[in-house]
Amino acid sequence: MLDRYRCPPLLQIENLGYSTSNTRLFGGLDLNVHQGESVVLCGPSGTGKTTLLTCILGLTKPKKGRILVAGEDLTGMSRRRLASFRRKHMGMVFQFGELLPELSPVENVALAALLAGADRKKAYDLARHLLADLGVPLDGAPTAYLSGGERQRTAVARALITGAPLILADEPTGALDQDSRDSVADLLFELPRRRNCALLLVTHDQAVAARADRRLDLIAGRLIGTQA
Amino acid sequence: MRPHALWRQLLRIGLAAGRNSPGGRLRFAALITAAAVVTLVLMSCLAVIATCDGWDRRDVARGVEIARHGDSPVVALYKRAGDSVGTRPHEVVYIEPKSPQASPPPGLPRWPEPGEAFLSPELVRVGEGEGITRRYGKFAGIIDSSGLATPSERLAYVRPAVTGHHGWSKIAKIGSARSTPMGDTLNRVPAGQLLSAIGFTVGGVAIVLLVVAARCGSSSRDRRVRLLTALGGNRWHLALVNLGEACIPVVIGTLLGSVPYLLMSLWDVRIPLIDQVVGSADLRAWAWVTPMVALAGCGLMLFVVVALHLAGIDGGGTRPRVFADRIPRWRLYAGLLGLIAIVTTPYLPKLTSFLAYIAGTTLLWGMLPSAAGAVIRYWGNSAASFGRWAGRADVLIAGRWAHARPGVVVRLVAVMVIGLGVITQAQVWTSRLGDSGQNARALQRELHDSVLVVTPQSITPASVDAFARSLPKNANIFLVNTAKKPTEPSVLRGSCEAMRSLGIACSSDGDHMTGGDARIAILGKFIGFGGEIKFREGNVSGNTQKADQIAVVSPLGTTGLNARVKETANRAFGLAQVKRPYDGWILGADRLVNMADWVKLLTILTLIILALAVAFSSAAEFLVFTAAVAPLAVLTERRRFLLGIAIWNLTVPTVIAVAFGVCVAAWQGSFFISLSKSGMFSWSLLAACAAGALVLAIAIGLIGGTGAIRATARWRPAAD
Numbered sequence A: 001m002l003d004r005y006r007c008p009p010l011l012q013i014e015n016l017g018y019s020t021s022n023t024r025l026f027g028g029l030d031l032n033v034h035q036g037e038s039v040v041l042c043g044p045s046g047t048g049k050t051t052l053l054t055c056i057l058g059l060t061k062p063k064k065g066r067i068l069v070a071g072e073d074l075t076g077m078s079r080r081r082l083a084s085f086r087r088k089h090m091g092m093v094f095q096f097g098e099l100l101p102e103l104s105p106v107e108n109v110a111l112a113a114l115l116a117g118a119d120r121k122k123a124y125d126l127a128r129h130l131l132a133d134l135g136v137p138l139d140g141a142p143t144a145y146l147s148g149g150e151r152q153r154t155a156v157a158r159a160l161i162t163g164a165p166l167i168l169a170d171e172p173t174g175a176l177d178q179d180s181r182d183s184v185a186d187l188l189f190e191l192p193r194r195r196n197c198a199l200l201l202v203t204h205d206q207a208v209a210a211r212a213d214r215r216l217d218l219i220a221g222r223l224i225g226t227q228a
Numbered sequence B: 001m002r003p004h005a006l007w008r009q010l011l012r013i014g015l016a017a018g019r020n021s022p023g024g025r026l027r028f029a030a031l032i033t034a035a036a037v038v039t040l041v042l043m044s045c046l047a048v049i050a051t052c053d054g055w056d057r058r059d060v061a062r063g064v065e066i067a068r069h070g071d072s073p074v075v076a077l078y079k080r081a082g083d084s085v086g087t088r089p090h091e092v093v094y095i096e097p098k099s100p101q102a103s104p105p106p107g108l109p110r111w112p113e114p115g116e117a118f119l120s121p122e123l124v125r126v127g128e129g130e131g132i133t134r135r136y137g138k139f140a141g142i143i144d145s146s147g148l149a150t151p152s153e154r155l156a157y158v159r160p161a162v163t164g165h166h167g168w169s170k171i172a173k174i175g176s177a178r179s180t181p182m183g184d185t186l187n188r189v190p191a192g193q194l195l196s197a198i199g200f201t202v203g204g205v206a207i208v209l210l211v212v213a214a215r216c217g218s219s220s221r222d223r224r225v226r227l228l229t230a231l232g233g234n235r236w237h238l239a240l241v242n243l244g245e246a247c248i249p250v251v252i253g254t255l256l257g258s259v260p261y262l263l264m265s266l267w268d269v270r271i272p273l274i275d276q277v278v279g280s281a282d283l284r285a286w287a288w289v290t291p292m293v294a295l296a297g298c299g300l301m302l303f304v305v306v307a308l309h310l311a312g313i314d315g316g317g318t319r320p321r322v323f324a325d326r327i328p329r330w331r332l333y334a335g336l337l338g339l340i341a342i343v344t345t346p347y348l349p350k351l352t353s354f355l356a357y358i359a360g361t362t363l364l365w366g367m368l369p370s371a372a373g374a375v376i377r378y379w380g381n382s383a384a385s386f387g388r389w390a391g392r393a394d395v396l397i398a399g400r401w402a403h404a405r406p407g408v409v410v411r412l413v414a415v416m417v418i419g420l421g422v423i424t425q426a427q428v429w430t431s432r433l434g435d436s437g438q439n440a441r442a443l444q445r446e447l448h449d450s451v452l453v454v455t456p457q458s459i460t461p462a463s464v465d466a467f468a469r470s471l472p473k474n475a476n477i478f479l480v481n482t483a484k485k486p487t488e489p490s491v492l493r494g495s496c497e498a499m500r501s502l503g504i505a506c507s508s509d510g511d512h513m514t515g516g517d518a519r520i521a522i523l524g525k526f527i528g529f530g531g532e533i534k535f536r537e538g539n540v541s542g543n544t545q546k547a548d549q550i551a552v553v554s555p556l557g558t559t560g561l562n563a564r565v566k567e568t569a570n571r572a573f574g575l576a577q578v579k580r581p582y583d584g585w586i587l588g589a590d591r592l593v594n595m596a597d598w599v600k601l602l603t604i605l606t607l608i609i610l611a612l613a614v615a616f617s618s619a620a621e622f623l624v625f626t627a628a629v630a631p632l633a634v635l636t637e638r639r640r641f642l643l644g645i646a647i648w649n650l651t652v653p654t655v656i657a658v659a660f661g662v663c664v665a666a667w668q669g670s671f672f673i674s675l676s677k678s679g680m681f682s683w684s685l686l687a688a689c690a691a692g693a694l695v696l697a698i699a700i701g702l703i704g705g706t707g708a709i710r711a712t713a714r715w716r717p718a719a720d
Helices: A049-057 A079-089 A105-115 A120-133 A148-160 A178-195 B003-020 B024-062 B121-126 B183-187 B191-214 B218-230 B235-266 B280-285 B287-310 B329-347 B350-366 B368-390 B393-404 B407-430 B434-447 B461-469 B496-501 B518-527 B561-573 B583-636 B640-676 B683-713
Strands: A011-019 A024-033 A038-042 A064-069 A090-093 A166-170 A198-202 A214-219 A222-225 B064-066 B076-085 B088-097 B116-119 B138-142 B155-159 B169-174 B269-271 B276-278 B451-456 B476-481 B490-494 B511-513 B533-537 B549-553 B576-579
Touching: A011 A049, A024 A049, A024 A198, A024 A222, A038 A049, A038 A178, A049 A064, A049 A090, A049 A166, A049 A198, A079 A090, A079 B583, A090 A148, A090 B583, A105 A120, A105 A148, A105 B393, A105 B583, A120 A148, A120 B368, A148 A166, A148 A178, A166 A178, A178 A198, B003 B235, B024 B191, B024 B235, B024 B280, B024 B287, B024 B583, B024 B683, B076 B576, B088 B183, B116 B121, B191 B287, B191 B583, B218 B235, B218 B287, B235 B280, B235 B287, B276 B280, B280 B287, B329 B350, B329 B368, B329 B640, B350 B368, B350 B407, B350 B640, B368 B393, B368 B407, B368 B640, B393 B640, B407 B583, B407 B640, B407 B683, B434 B518, B434 B583, B451 B518, B451 B561, B461 B476, B461 B561, B476 B496, B490 B518, B496 B533, B518 B533, B518 B549, B549 B561, B561 B576, B583 B640, B583 B683, B640 B683
Parallel strands: A038 A198, A038 A214, A090 A166, A166 A198, B088 B155, B116 B138, B490 B533
Antiparallel strands: A011 A024, A011 A064, A214 A222, B064 B169, B076 B088, B076 B169, B116 B155, B269 B276, B451 B549, B451 B576, B476 B490, B476 B549, B511 B533
């Protein structure tokens, strides 16, 4: 057993239940993700992987159960408190990056920090530093002119800029070619080790899934795999 | 699936898509507005037809047939004359019944007694300050709407207390289609002309608004169309989905657009700017047509909406381009050339200067969107730099968007600036009076009511005495013997006191006067052939045989005498016309002002609709932009900064454009006035338009921002 499992988990999901008007997505779901650990979530389409991520982000209210991040229960938080908590503790990488193409990569990354209330100078300095660290060109060209891989690296930098200990990623390599996919996957799976954060990544890509510390499959509302 | 179940299903898909698609609410609102505006235009056309129809019927009913043969039975005598309240002319019809069986003119409950007058309600309303109800004798009552061309017609039926009827016409019959036009009919704009004007101005832009509303949020609809096509759907299936999406707002808009016509069928309504009242009875008579017009309009609009989306079936991708193309430099130079052409007009010969002004204005305004594009791009870059420097995310994003895709802002800015320019130019051009009008205005300012010329039906010593006694002390009269030949001067006979009041030496022999006091000069022009008149001292009541007119002279700048003299003259002489020497030009100019008011009304309506179209188009495109920022806004819970983006991206540039437009419009309007040396600039109109534009600029920002906040609130990650 690694040291990280001796500490309390950064993300702790207990008996989570969620259903839509006519489908029960999950009934009593449990999941722990520790700092410095990467976990991938696989499973057939429509089983609720993205919904689970939105529950963790607090954008979707579960029917039952608890979601604890850094020891605090999100399900009982007010909207304002949740927003503040999310800005501080969670970063998200989307499938298509969801960047503003007219802004430069530095501006896109700094934007998240500015909206989280960071100081302007610190936000831009940190954005530059992060992008340089992740190998994104800093020539000031609009993000629209970057390659797919560079755009996803920028999206990763944006998720990291607030220093969030929990990084969520929803199909981050789904729209990339093989080389870009490998480079982005390398970057993402290095994060827990380099930054001691927790990574929960949703993917259908078996090659990407194989790089994680643990793999869980969401099938028929249950997580199958190695639980920590 | 059975065919009848399929069409129902497709309609239902359309209805659901209308509720849930991105920007659905905005399109809903835009379609309601567009449908209401299109229906309003159609109903306005119906109102014109209804009003003209009622007008024609009343014209025939009150038209008089002149007895052309000696043996024709005569029902009445009549004589028409002009009069005015302020500077606005109206018609006075003098009547004298000759047959006890004859019915009075329509609108009158009975024939007026000698010395009585019936007046139209509008004449009573506007003439209250001038004592109009006393002007023509005893006020007998008002003319009913059945005897008026329109409820806003100014008309008087007067039966003067006179014995002689020299110069009157014999009427064989009242109620004839062959009569000469009278009252407002003299200045009536033909229905076809009015319908064309409405159709080409407000009708044209209403269609533009409909197209813009139909295409609001079109990217998701175009994708749906392509998807249905790929699934084997034909045009009929696509039409049904689009029909389902558009039918509810179009029907609501049509109903809303029909409401004003129905309300105006219940009450007479005064139209702002043109100051004309639309008769409810006329509209009621055609109210049965409104369901058909509404139904036809609704069908036409739905057809347009459906056709617009079917046209795009075979089109290419609908993804918006990230960066707009560069603006060609020649357009900026052409705009500059236009500006130079305008500025140099004072130094060019008259015709060339006019052509240069027109060409320069067209070039300047035509190239304005390109210039605005360049300015907006520059502004966007500066705003982004400022946003970055200040750490303001909203200013940074708004600036970058404005720089990358200035089209949205450019359209907004162009409509605002061109709109302000067109309104002020329409106002300035229509305020021009020409040289005669200008001279008349100058005379009016100098003379006011200090020279009045009375033309009575007949003059007797007693009536002159009665008239003179009722005038204020500072007013003097001269009996006028108008010259019959150009070689003879007209002679004005008055007391020594009257002659001295004009600065003339008292003499019974008389001097030829052609100049001197402004009052003498104007009397010379108005009464004498070639400006020649002769003043002679004498008793005014004793020399009435040859006199045909009376001049009332008071100190320069006297005001308020005109209305009093009109009343007094009618009382003393039974029937008299009173004119100020400049009235002919002023009253003619006021007819032009009436036309100018129509131009102003149609211009303002056209631009309001155009501004609405641009506002909806801008807000819709803004929603497309904000989709990109939704994930970040949701995750950080900073949704209000979307409002900041909208304000910085849409409102601020528009406010700057309005300020720029006001400066350009004011400069060009004033420049045109100094160039043409005529007309007047209406600062109040420009201020009102600028205030309206500012309100619209703020509204667009708020609509775009709140729409983006709503759209963002619904966003959730959906990659799975």
